[in-house]
Amino acid sequence: MPLGRFGSKKQSKNAKRRFEHLMVMAKENPDRIFDLSDCELHEVPNLMFSQCRVLLTESLLLHSNLLKSLKHGGKMSCLTSLRVLDLHNNRIALLPKDIGVLSNLQVFNIENNRITELPDSIGDLKKLQSLLAKDNQLNSLPTTISGMESLRTLDISGTNKVLYLPKTLCKVRTLEVFVLSNPAVMEYPHSMVACEGLEAIQKFICKDTGIEYIPPSHATLKVLDSSATTSSSSKQTAAANLQLYQSSMDQYQRSKDEKMKQQLEIERSIAEQQREQAYLTAKAKHEKAKENAFLKQEQAVFDRSISEQQKKTEIERQEMMKTLTQVEEEASRLVNKLVSMNIGAKQREEMLEGMERERMEQEERFKVTQEDIDKLRKKETLAAMQSVLADNAHYAIAIKKYLGEQYHMTRQAQQTLGADNELIEHELKRQQWNQGVLVDQILHEESLQKEAFIMLKLQHDAVQARLVDQIGQLQGELIRLTQIEAQRNKHRIDQDKQTLSLIRNELTDLLIQLLKEKDHREEMVKSRLVEMEQQREDDQVDFWLVQYQKLLDTKPEVLVQKEHGVDPQIVRLLQRSDAAHHLSAFARHHITMDTITTLDDEKLRSLGVFEIGLRENILREIEELYIQRKKVDLPTSDEEHPPPTAPVEQSTSQDPDVVQPTAPSESQEEENECVVCLDRNSDTIFLPCGHVCACFICSTQLQSCPMCRSDVAQKIKIFRS
Numbered sequence: 001m002p003l004g005r006f007g008s009k010k011q012s013k014n015a016k017r018r019f020e021h022l023m024v025m026a027k028e029n030p031d032r033i034f035d036l037s038d039c040e041l042h043e044v045p046n047l048m049f050s051q052c053r054v055l056l057t058e059s060l061l062l063h064s065n066l067l068k069s070l071k072h073g074g075k076m077s078c079l080t081s082l083r084v085l086d087l088h089n090n091r092i093a094l095l096p097k098d099i100g101v102l103s104n105l106q107v108f109n110i111e112n113n114r115i116t117e118l119p120d121s122i123g124d125l126k127k128l129q130s131l132l133a134k135d136n137q138l139n140s141l142p143t144t145i146s147g148m149e150s151l152r153t154l155d156i157s158g159t160n161k162v163l164y165l166p167k168t169l170c171k172v173r174t175l176e177v178f179v180l181s182n183p184a185v186m187e188y189p190h191s192m193v194a195c196e197g198l199e200a201i202q203k204f205i206c207k208d209t210g211i212e213y214i215p216p217s218h219a220t221l222k223v224l225d226s227s228a229t230t231s232s233s234s235k236q237t238a239a240a241n242l243q244l245y246q247s248s249m250d251q252y253q254r255s256k257d258e259k260m261k262q263q264l265e266i267e268r269s270i271a272e273q274q275r276e277q278a279y280l281t282a283k284a285k286h287e288k289a290k291e292n293a294f295l296k297q298e299q300a301v302f303d304r305s306i307s308e309q310q311k312k313t314e315i316e317r318q319e320m321m322k323t324l325t326q327v328e329e330e331a332s333r334l335v336n337k338l339v340s341m342n343i344g345a346k347q348r349e350e351m352l353e354g355m356e357r358e359r360m361e362q363e364e365r366f367k368v369t370q371e372d373i374d375k376l377r378k379k380e381t382l383a384a385m386q387s388v389l390a391d392n393a394h395y396a397i398a399i400k401k402y403l404g405e406q407y408h409m410t411r412q413a414q415q416t417l418g419a420d421n422e423l424i425e426h427e428l429k430r431q432q433w434n435q436g437v438l439v440d441q442i443l444h445e446e447s448l449q450k451e452a453f454i455m456l457k458l459q460h461d462a463v464q465a466r467l468v469d470q471i472g473q474l475q476g477e478l479i480r481l482t483q484i485e486a487q488r489n490k491h492r493i494d495q496d497k498q499t500l501s502l503i504r505n506e507l508t509d510l511l512i513q514l515l516k517e518k519d520h521r522e523e524m525v526k527s528r529l530v531e532m533e534q535q536r537e538d539d540q541v542d543f544w545l546v547q548y549q550k551l552l553d554t555k556p557e558v559l560v561q562k563e564h565g566v567d568p569q570i571v572r573l574l575q576r577s578d579a580a581h582h583l584s585a586f587a588r589h590h591i592t593m594d595t596i597t598t599l600d601d602e603k604l605r606s607l608g609v610f611e612i613g614l615r616e617n618i619l620r621e622i623e624e625l626y627i628q629r630k631k632v633d634l635p636t637s638d639e640e641h642p643p644p645t646a647p648v649e650q651s652t653s654q655d656p657d658v659v660q661p662t663a664p665s666e667s668q669e670e671e672n673e674c675v676v677c678l679d680r681n682s683d684t685i686f687l688p689c690g691h692v693c694a695c696f697i698c699s700t701q702l703q704s705c706p707m708c709r710s711d712v713a714q715k716i717k718i719f720r721s
Contacts, residue, residue, distance in 0.1 A: 015040035026051075033059040037086075041065040044073030052079055059084040063109070070096055077101050088112050088132070100124030106150075111135055111158075123147030134158040134179075146171035152216075153177040164188045170205040176216045467518045474511040475692075475718050478504065478685055482692040483672050485707070508690035515716070567593050573625065577617035582609055597626050674698055675706050687714040 011019070019039040026034060034057045036045075044067065052060060060082055067090040070076075076098045079085075083104055088111035095110070100121030108125070111134040118133070123144025128151055135158035145151075146168035154172075156162055157179045164187055169175075175198065180186065183194035189204045199215075206213040481504050488500075566587045573596070574580050585608045591599075599607075599622060604615045672682050676698035684699040685692050691707045696717045704711055 011040045026055075030055045032057060033061070035059075035061040036065070037061045038064045041067060043067065044070055046072060047074055049074030049076070049078040053081070056081050058082060059086075061086045062090070063087060064089045066090065067092055069094065080104060083107065085109070095119055095122075097121055103127065106130070108132070111155075118142050120144045126150065129153065129174075131155070133160070136160055138162055140164060141166050141169070143168045145169060148172055149174065151175055155179040157181045165201070165205070167205055167209050170202055170209060170211055170213075173214050173218070174216055175202070467514055467521060471511065471514050471518065474507055474514065475685065475716075477507050478511070478690050479672055479682070479692045479718070481507070481690070482682070482707070485691075486675075486693070489707070504690040505688075508688055511685070511690070511716075512687060512714075566591075569593055569625075570596060573621045574618070577614060577621050579609065579614045579618055582607070582614070585609070596622060676702070683718045685716040685718065686712045687716065692718070 015038070019036065019041070022036055022039070023045075032055075034052055034055070041062070042065075044062070051057075057079075058081060060079065061084075063086045067087070069092060070087075076096050079102055081104060082102055084107045085102065085105060086107075086109045088109045090113050092110065092113040092115060095115060095118065097119045098121060099119055100123065102125060105125050105128055107130045108128055109130075109132045111132050113136050115133070115136040115138065117138065118141065120142050121144070122131075122142060124147060126147065126149050128148050130153040131148075131151060132153070132155045134155050136156075138156055138160040140162060141156070143166045145166060149172075151172050152174055154175060154177070158181055160181045162181065163185065178198040178201070180194060184191050186194035189201055189208075193200050193204045203213050481500060485500055485504075566583060570586060570591060570593065571580070571583060574583055574586070589607060591607075599618070601615055601619065604618060609615050609618065672692065674680050674682050674695040675693045677695060680695040680697065682692045682694055684694055684696045686694075686699070686702075686705045689705045689708050689710045689712075691705050693705070693707050694702060696715075699712075699715050702712065
């Protein structure tokens with residue numbers, strides 16, 4: 001059986017020897033009494049309770065040890081055969097909660113421990129006759145104590161502090177001996193009753209609870225009668241237990257033989273280990289002898305070095321003693337010198353004291369003379385102060401006179417300044433009026449300069465001129481189409497009416513687009529004028545005059561084109577692409593109408609056109625030009641009624657490249673009269689239908705076109721030259 005685990009304090013040799021002897025005796029000679037007392041055990045040996053169940057142990061003696069609990073011995077249910085459990089003189093603080101399973105327990109000794117309370121399951125010990133709990137730390141008894149039907153002795157004396165007894169104690173009829181620790185301090189029942197003994201206590205509690213009191217002798221007879229009736233059944237149980245015991249002993253003998261074999265093998269292995277240990281011991285002794293010899297040699301070397309070191313230290317000590325004697329001699333000489341210096345200092349102090357006394361005597365002699373000198377100085381000071389006061393009075397009179405003259409002069413100057421101020425104010429008003437007139441004149445001239453500059457700027461703006469030219473052409477075409485449509489309506493000719501409406505719609509869309517471009521261009525010019533206005537405010541006064549002069553000094557674009565010899569079609573292409581400022585680059589590289597179709601994005605970049613939008617516009621115009629040339633070379637059946645995507649260009653005999661607007665003739669102007677008043681000429685275009693059939697005065701009152709009855713979204717007045 002394995003040994004128990006121990007705490008921090010080890011067993012003594014005698015206790016360990018006793019424990020091993022008792023365990024061997026329990027194995028070799030099984031008995032109903034299992035005694036492990038006085039073994040200094042800290043814990044119950046493992047599986048001890050199981051062994052007690054096998055051996056049918058009736059008495060378990062664990063007293064006089066160092067036990068703190070019973071939890072390592074196994075399950076309490078293995079001790080059901082116990083009749084006596086002795087745990088006194090230990091350090092147990094808490095009993096197992098399942099202590100009530102010991103159904104056959106009759107004597108339970110837990111004296112001299114550290115138990116603070118008894119578990120409630122202790123009331124299940126029906127056969128318990130003696131409960132010895134002396135010298136513990138109990139404060140109360142459990143109410144389940146009434147279940148102990150056979151309890152005769154209850155000892156809670158000693159160090160226990162039970163002040164209240166449970167009322168269920170009166171139900172323990174068999175109780176004969178009840179020992180309290182200090183009856184004089186009991187609170188229930190009170191001390192007077194407790195001091196009278198068990199019978200008085202039982203009667204008091206029975207009276208308090210309303211239960212009839214029965215003496216212990218009567219209850220004991222009932223218990224003995226019941227035990228006699230159960231004796232026959234216990235004999236049968238004993239026979240069965242004997243058979244179980246015999247089988248367990250056979251099994252135990254077999255396990256004992258196996259363990260003996262294992263022990264022999266262990267002894268053989270121990271003998272081999274002992275031989276190896278002897279060899280290692282001899283080897284260690286030999287090595288130890290070598291180490292001792294080496295240590296002796298080292299010790300001799302160390303002793304020699306110590307002796308040499310001692311000699312060196314002795315020599316150094318002698319030299320130090322010599323130096324100390326020299327230092328002492330020098331110190332004595334220095335002390336003598338200091339003593340002589342002190343004597344000389346005392347003599348000098350005495351001489352100084354004598355000189356001080358002589359000085360004080362001389363001061364007393366000259367004291368009277370000093371007082372006379374002070375009196376004379378006071379008289380001189382008073383005379384000087386009187387002269388200063390006289391001078392101050394004279395100065396005050398002079399200052400008063402000067403201030404009077406100054407005040408008089410100031411009054412005269414103020415009167416003179418008042419007259420001068422009136423003249424100056426009159427002159428300033430006249431100058432301010434002249435200045436206002438000049439400013440108004442300058443502003444008027446500046447506004448005239450600005451308007452002249454704007455008009456000249458618009459005249460010199462090629463894009464604006466192109467847009468105005470195209471708008472004029474579109475207006476003429478719309479007037480012509482309106483007249484044709486009016487004549488057809490007059491003669492009720494429906495032929496090609498749909499074609500005319502399509503052409504008119506396309507011209508109207510193109511006119512709307514050109515008007516938007518014109519407005520956009522005017523906005524750009526206005527924004528540029530705003531920037532120039534800001535620059536004018538920052539730089540100079542005659543800004544608009546200077547800008548107007550610059551525009552007059554610039555050469556006309558026609559002269560520049562003639563100087564460079566550029567094809568007019570290229571000029572118009574660049575104007576339509578908003579790239580007219582790159583005309584000089586095209587002229588410098590001699591770009592003609594034959595070579596312009598070979599230009600691509602990379603070549604335009606090499607010409608100096610770095611703006612992506614301008615390059616795309618130029619390439620688009622070149623592509624349209626190439627398509628128009630192909631159409632001219634290969635005419636189709638649609639030439640009779642081509643869609644007018646742009647104003648119709650008519651060439652003259654003098655210059656085939658110059659575009660002439662298709663303005664209405666005089667006969668057309670006479671026929672194009674207002675359909676409302678039939679008096680004035682039609683000068684208003686209705687959008688989006690594109691009809692020119694009313695004058696501007698009549699159009700202000702119209703919300704729909706008189707010809708097609710469609711809603712009018714916009715009205716544009718035509719200015720005829």
